[in-house]
Amino acid sequence: MMTRKCVWDGIIGQNPARDFLRTAVQSRTVSHGYLFVGPAGTGKKTAARAFACATICDDDACGTCRACSRIKRDSHPDVQVLAPQGAASYLLDGQIRPLIRDIHLKPLEARHKFYILDQADLMGDSTANAFLKTLEEPPPGVTIILLAASYESVPPTIASRCLVVRFRQVSPSSAQALLEQRTGASPQEATAALAATGGVISRAAEFLQSSSRREARARILSILKDLPAYDEFDVLRACRELLVLVNAPLEETKAAHAQEIKNAEEIFGKSGGKTLQVRHKRELTAREREGVTEILSITESWLRDCLVLSLGLDELVLNTDVLDAMQEVAAVITPQAANRGLGAVSEARRRISYNVNVQLAVEAMLFDVREVLVCPRQ
Numbered sequence: 001m002m003t004r005k006c007v008w009d010g011i012i013g014q015n016p017a018r019d020f021l022r023t024a025v026q027s028r029t030v031s032h033g034y035l036f037v038g039p040a041g042t043g044k045k046t047a048a049r050a051f052a053c054a055t056i057c058d059d060d061a062c063g064t065c066r067a068c069s070r071i072k073r074d075s076h077p078d079v080q081v082l083a084p085q086g087a088a089s090y091l092l093d094g095q096i097r098p099l100i101r102d103i104h105l106k107p108l109e110a111r112h113k114f115y116i117l118d119q120a121d122l123m124g125d126s127t128a129n130a131f132l133k134t135l136e137e138p139p140p141g142v143t144i145i146l147l148a149a150s151y152e153s154v155p156p157t158i159a160s161r162c163l164v165v166r167f168r169q170v171s172p173s174s175a176q177a178l179l180e181q182r183t184g185a186s187p188q189e190a191t192a193a194l195a196a197t198g199g200v201i202s203r204a205a206e207f208l209q210s211s212s213r214r215e216a217r218a219r220i221l222s223i224l225k226d227l228p229a230y231d232e233f234d235v236l237r238a239c240r241e242l243l244v245l246v247n248a249p250l251e252e253t254k255a256a257h258a259q260e261i262k263n264a265e266e267i268f269g270k271s272g273g274k275t276l277q278v279r280h281k282r283e284l285t286a287r288e289r290e291g292v293t294e295i296l297s298i299t300e301s302w303l304r305d306c307l308v309l310s311l312g313l314d315e316l317v318l319n320t321d322v323l324d325a326m327q328e329v330a331a332v333i334t335p336q337a338a339n340r341g342l343g344a345v346s347e348a349r350r351r352i353s354y355n356v357n358v359q360l361a362v363e364a365m366l367f368d369v370r371e372v373l374v375c376p377r378q
């Protein structure tokens with residue numbers, strides 16, 4: 001029997017959380033404040049978006065209508081996703097005060113507004129205090145969802161004002177099994193997808209459905225294989241081509257953005273378009289980083305595979321589809337060299353988190369990894 005796809009399907013391995021949220025939507029008892037707690041990678045943000053979709057969608061949480069697809073891309077005007085700015089914390093004046101003002105404005109399109117605050121544990125006490133009253137009593141039709149690593153990591157005054165939804169850690173083997181079951185992927189494909197997405201099941205499921213993301217994976221793996229033979233020019237060219245591939249899915253998003261701005265300007269005039277432009281720019285930067293993060297995760301898992309192979313732990317290999325190339329490296333690489341390579345990936349991740357130009361960060365990583373592969377015995 002064919003069952004209809006819906007946004008709830010995207011919440012994988014978290015049935016109690018999913019059922020709790022679905023019941024709230026179906027019984028029309030969506031509350032004003034939620035605290036989603038669980039370790040990174042358990043799909044809290046995906047669940048928050050699904051919850052917003054299910055509440056706002058006119059077609060029974062379809063996941064594909066205009067509203068749903070914009071919510072999934074973080075570009076629906078009534079569903080805002082925030083993350084800490086500044087020195088890795090929420091800014092009182094730059095973020096929380098504007099948010100408190102915004103909450104009191106009417107929704108632009110939907111009947112219900114959502115505010116999703118990622119990493120809400122990175123909210124200082126004074127910022128949390130300023131936010132308390134709003135969180136306790138937002139205007140009707142507003143839901144605030146805070147995402148945090150644990151209940152204890154959030155100021156108690158904040159946590160006690162929310163309904164708590166728990167997300168549990170899924171073991172790598174059940175993550176793989178769930179992914180195979182949900183997507184019909186082979187064990188090999190599921191493991192590779194999880195390696196590329198840092199073990200986040202919901203993202204791994206999206207990865208398997210995206211031909212361009214799988215193509216980007218194939219490209220970085222072939223670069224890693226050929227890297228020792230590259231000269232400087234080859235590295236720079238490979239990096240440029242790789243980033244074109246990573247950013248290819250953004251073209252679709254850009255086209256959708258242009259259409260949204262046109263619509264907003266027709267309804268709200270130039271100012272409506274301006275607000276959207278700021279949000280779109282943020283969305284594109286975040287998307288670009290997501291794509292590059294995937295490249296870094298794949299590089300990391302490849303180097304780790306070479307290391308475990310060199311130690312004779314073949315059963316721990318994740319990228320089994322490129323075993324031959326890795327075995328050649330594993331035959332000669334020392335643990336010290338492999339660790340230097342892994343260090344280069346961490347450094348790239350750190351640079352990107354500090355807003356260093358993405359291309360420069362990936363280039364530097366490839367140069368460092370090339371050095372390791374050229375002298376793997378040192």
Ligand SMILES: [Zn+2]
Binds near residue numbers: 058059063
């Ligand atoms: Zn929908």
